[in-house]
Amino acid sequence: MPSRFVVAVLLSLLLPRPRAAAAQGPAAAGPPPATASGVSRELARHRAATISDVRYDLRLDVTSLDSAPGRVKVRFRRAGRGDVVLDYRGRLGAVRVNGAATAAELRQGHLVIPAAALRTGPNEIELAFVSAIAPSGASVIRAHDPTDGSDYLYTLLVPSDASQLFPCFDQPDLKARVSLALTMPRGWSAVSNGSLAAADSAGPALTARFAETRPISTYLIAFAAGPWHRQSATVEGRTLTAWVRRSRAAEADLDTLLALNARALRWMERYFGHPYPFEKFDFVLAPAFPFGGMEHPGAVFYSEDGFIFRERPTLPRRLGRMSTILHEAAHQWFGDLVTMRWFDDLWLKEGFATFMAAKALADLEPGADAWKTFHLANKPAAYAVDRTRGTRPLWQELGNLDQAKSNYGAIVYNKAPSVLKQLEYLVGEPAFQAGVQGFLRRHAYGNADWRDLLGAIAVPARRPLGAFGREFMLRAGMPVVEQRLEVRDGRITRLALAQRPASDSGATTWTQRTEVVLAYRDGPARRLPVELRGGTTLVREAEGAPAPDFVFANARDFGYFLLLLDTASVRALEGGALGRVDDAFLRAMLWGSLWEQVRSERLAPERFVRLAVRELPQERDEQIVPVVLARLDRAMSAYLAPRARGVLQEDVERMLERGATDTALAYGVRKAYADAFIALAVSPRGVAAVDALLDADSLAGEPLRDPTRWDAVTRLLVLGAPSAEARLLAQARRDTTPDSRRQAFIAGAGRPQPTSKREYWTRYFADSTLNEEWAFGSLGPFNSLEHETATLPYLGPALDSLPFLQANRRIFFLESWLAAFLRGQTSDSALAVVRGYLAGREDLPLDLRRKVLQHLDELERTVRIRSRDSMEAPPGTR
Numbered sequence: 047m048p049s050r051f052v053v054a055v056l057l058s059l060l061l062p063r064p065r066a067a068a069a070q071g072p073a074a075a076g077p078p079p080a081t082a083s084g085v086s087r088e089l090a091r092h093r094a095a096t097i098s099d100v101r102y103d104l105r106l107d108v109t110s111l112d113s114a115p116g117r118v119k120v121r122f123r124r125a126g127r128g129d130v131v132l133d134y135r136g137r138l139g140a141v142r143v144n145g146a147a148t149a150a151e152l153r154q155g156h157l158v159i160p161a162a163a164l165r166t167g168p169n170e171i172e173l174a175f176v177s178a179i180a181p182s183g184a185s186v187i188r189a190h191d192p193t194d195g196s197d198y199l200y201t202l203l204v205p206s207d208a209s210q211l212f213p214c215f216d217q218p219d220l221k222a223r224v225s226l227a228l229t230m231p232r233g234w235s236a237v238s239n240g241s242l243a244a245a246d247s248a249g250p251a252l253t254a255r256f257a258e259t260r261p262i263s264t265y266l267i268a269f270a271a272g273p274w275h276r277q278s279a280t281v282e283g284r285t286l287t288a289w290v291r292r293s294r295a296a297e298a299d300l301d302t303l304l305a306l307n308a309r310a311l312r313w314m315e316r317y318f319g320h321p322y323p324f325e326k327f328d329f330v331l332a333p334a335f336p337f338g339g340m341e342h343p344g345a346v347f348y349s350e351d352g353f354i355f356r357e358r359p360t361l362p363r364r365l366g367r368m369s370t371i372l373h374e375a376a377h378q379w380f381g382d383l384v385t386m387r388w389f390d391d392l393w394l395k396e397g398f399a400t401f402m403a404a405k406a407l408a409d410l411e412p413g414a415d416a417w418k419t420f421h422l423a424n425k426p427a428a429y430a431v432d433r434t435r436g437t438r439p440l441w442q443e444l445g446n447l448d449q450a451k452s453n454y455g456a457i458v459y460n461k462a463p464s465v466l467k468q469l470e471y472l473v474g475e476p477a478f479q480a481g482v483q484g485f486l487r488r489h490a491y492g493n494a495d496w497r498d499l500l501g502a503i504a505v506p507a508r509r510p511l512g513a514f515g516r517e518f519m520l521r522a523g524m525p526v527v528e529q530r531l532e533v534r535d536g537r538i539t540r541l542a543l544a545q546r547p548a549s550d551s552g553a554t555t556w557t558q559r560t561e562v563v564l565a566y567r568d569g570p571a572r573r574l575p576v577e578l579r580g581g582t583t584l585v586r587e588a589e590g591a592p593a594p595d596f597v598f599a600n601a602r603d604f605g606y607f608l609l610l611l612d613t614a615s616v617r618a619l620e621g622g623a624l625g626r627v628d629d630a631f632l633r634a635m636l637w638g639s640l641w642e643q644v645r646s647e648r649l650a651p652e653r654f655v656r657l658a659v660r661e662l663p664q665e666r667d668e669q670i671v672p673v674v675l676a677r678l679d680r681a682m683s684a685y686l687a688p689r690a691r692g693v694l695q696e697d698v699e700r701m702l703e704r705g706a707t708d709t710a711l712a713y714g715v716r717k718a719y720a721d722a723f724i725a726l727a728v729s730p731r732g733v734a735a736v737d738a739l740l741d742a743d744s745l746a747g748e749p750l751r752d753p754t755r756w757d758a759v760t761r762l763l764v765l766g767a768p769s770a771e772a773r774l775l776a777q778a779r780r781d782t783t784p785d786s787r788r789q790a791f792i793a794g795a796g797r798p799q800p801t802s803k804r805e806y807w808t809r810y811f812a813d814s815t816l817n818e819e820w821a822f823g824s825l826g827p828f829n830s831l832e833h834e835t836a837t838l839p840y841l842g843p844a845l846d847s848l849p850f851l852q853a854n855r856r857i858f859f860l861e862s863w864l865a866a867f868l869r870g871q872t873s874d875s876a877l878a879v880v881r882g883y884l885a886g887r888e889d890l891p892l893d894l895r896r897k898v899l900q901h902l903d904e905l906e907r908t909v910r911i912r913s914r915d916s917m918e919a920p921p922g923t924r
């Protein structure tokens with residue numbers, strides 16, 4: 047509905063364009079930009095302007111299991127007159143362009159097809175090539191199953207590894223129709239984006255031919271092949287198929303997973319007002335998968351380990367699995383149907399998928415308290431990074447796709463959905479939904495950027511969103527909001543919310559809507575909507591109200607800010623008010639705020655621990671208990687100096703042990719206590735109890751399964767308990783599943799001996815058969831806080847290896863690596879190593895420097911809190 051208002055809204059969206067607008071113009075006619083390695087923004091722009099209507103007719107032969115010879119016909123229309131550049135990192139064979147043999151060679155991962163061989167209009171390039179298959183570091187991952195000797199292969203091409211699989215235009219805005227023919231050993235089956243059209247066997251091999259797909263981006267192309275077990279179900283006219291490796295088929299609850307996926311798709315269809323956009327839907331439980339899930343159109347991959355429960359799942363685990371299913375389902379529309387133009391807008395698809403998953407969960411599982419789940423899963427993680435000097439804006443400038451891995455992290459996964467929650471609150475649910483539907487209709491099977499989305503929402507919202515875009519999408523960082531409460535004669539005289547940037551002292555502010563709650567001991571709470579503007583916002587409606595028990599300025603969690611409570615509210619919460627809050631969602635946020643007081647050095651960690659020891663036994667919420675216990679663990683093992691920890695250790699162990707064995711508690715609560723007990727036990731009695739656990743068949747009335755047993759074994763190894771090695775041997779014999787060897791490898795990383803640390807360190811780099819997911823799992827035990835002296839010598843080398851890891855490991859590995867190494871240290875010497883590294887490496891790429899700064903923040907806090915902890919706390923403040 048074009049109107050003058052609409053025009054005004056659209057004009058207001060003409061934000062400082064974060065990228066040059068000229069590239070679509072004259073450059074299109076000239077030669078492609080010089081081709082350094084990776085895919086530069088200029089090359090991508092040039093190709094998007096000159097190439098269209100792309101089709102890949104791809105044939106791959108994976109029968110040898112360590113390399114994949116293939117042929118691809120790349121068909122496209124060419125508008126410019128220059129050379130055409132394809133991306134490929136592998137071994138190249140013969141090249142034919144429009145039927146004629148053409149001399150072309152690979153340089154820096156590119157293949158330049160000379161203009162003389164090309165036509166204006168339709169072209170066809172045919173290439174022969176050989177790509178690698180390996181347990182890690184290749185575009186085709188091979189997972190060997192030692193229990194039955196089977197091998198399974200699957201691809202993982204995001205963000206820019208399609209060009210490691212076959213020669214292509216590897217950028218998200220050159221969508222292509224893909225026809226795959228996959229030759230594999232006889233007896234195997236395969237799944238891909240398109241549906242299976244035919245299967246022919248010849249000799250010992252079998253070729254599966256898949257129907258041509260709708261237009262999809264290269265990073266979304268996928269296949270999985272192996273001797274899979276398959277199961278299909280038809281739900282309301284839609285047939286879905288689940289794929290799982292044979293040895294784990296019996297453990298996987300495929301009926302449930304098929305039903306959950308069907309429900310997820312149905313919910314998204316309704317919300318988006320657009321039918322499921324691809325022709326079929328399969329999902330694969332991929333062994334040793336390094337992500338939670340990956341949203342390939344029509345062929346979603348999930349982490350087998352996250353989706354098959356080896357012990358009775360707790361509520362957070364079940365909700366986590368459901369949220370992953372909803373997240374990948376939302377991606378079929380947001381990411382797959384409409385795709386970001388470039389990975390600078392990664393936040394758009396990730397933020398949306400997580401936000402939509404929460405909305406769907408709230409609808410589908412009313413008992414889940416989905417916004418509490420959302421808060422616990424996203425806000426603390428987002429704030430922990432966004433408050434640091436290493437933070438980045440949601441929209442992240444990206445000069446070359448080979449740096450795209452660095453854009454992944456808490457900003458896109460946790461801040462982005464939080465900002466979308468604020469946006470929906472700002473414009474209202476109907477306008478938000480109408481805007482999203484318009485956005486999807488307009489850009490279906492194409493690409494769009496964040497301005498397109500805000501533009502689409504601004505129209506039904508009848509509200510310009512330019513300032514919102516500048517503050518939340520283009521600007522890095524976040525506000526800290528401090529409650530300032532003044533009370534006289536039992537009445538509020540002034541309630542102010544003062545904001546400042548979390549990581550510098552500038553005068554920047556963010557405009558957003560929030561809800562302030564005034565909680566009363568006897569009587570209902572008062573909720574006051576407030577729009578935060580400028581440095582200080584006065585909550586006028588609160589003036590004259592009776593003095594509350596406590597104030598909380600982000601009720602229902604709409605605001606995106608780190609909240610510091612006023613002193614009176616902290617005292618009241620510590621003094622029993624926390625336990626009187628009936629609303630579990632609010633309680634979850636209050637626990638979070640109190641923890642932030644600790645991390646901001648306003649509340650001594652002992653006080654948090656004492657509060658937890660006193661209040662947690664009354665807490666029944668299965669989602670809150672594990673989160674508070676994780677904070678208790680951090681406070682005890684990192685924030686408290688040994689003497690202070692020693693004073694509290696016995697009380698803490700006793701509380702945890704009681705919780706773990708109290709059959710009156712819900713299973714998830716008991717399990718959380720058991721896990722925390724295993725993680726925190728250090729007293730001789732505690733260690734003996736962990737050891738004795740391994741002789742038991744059950745824990746608090748529940749059969750004791752292998753995952754918990756492995757945790758206990760790992761802990762014994764970490765502590766150097768005399769029984770540890772024997773327990774490890776016994777557990778490895780007892781667990782006969784494919785997971786056993788991985789668990790044994792992870793547990794071994796917990797050995798305290800310097801020789802063992804050296805062995806693992808060497809394997810991380812020298813062992814090409816070591817699966818990335820195994821290495822990832824072992825980083826925690828390797829960096830146990832108990833071993834910080836033994837691991838300190840590896841801190842410098844761990845930092846030195848960042849460029850290597852960035853180039854050779856998958857998206858999340860580098861982040862987990864940094865987190866594990868820096869969270870495993872608490873000393874001034876460790877801090878000096880990291881600071882020295884940053885000071886001495888001026889050539890360190892900015893994205894890596896930022897990652898280090900993001901994780902350095904926790905180490906700096908730990909050292910500060912710990913040193914203050916050993917001093918006398920000034921009265922009143924701590």
Ligand SMILES: [Zn+2]
Binds near residue numbers: 373377395399
């Ligand atoms: Zn995602």
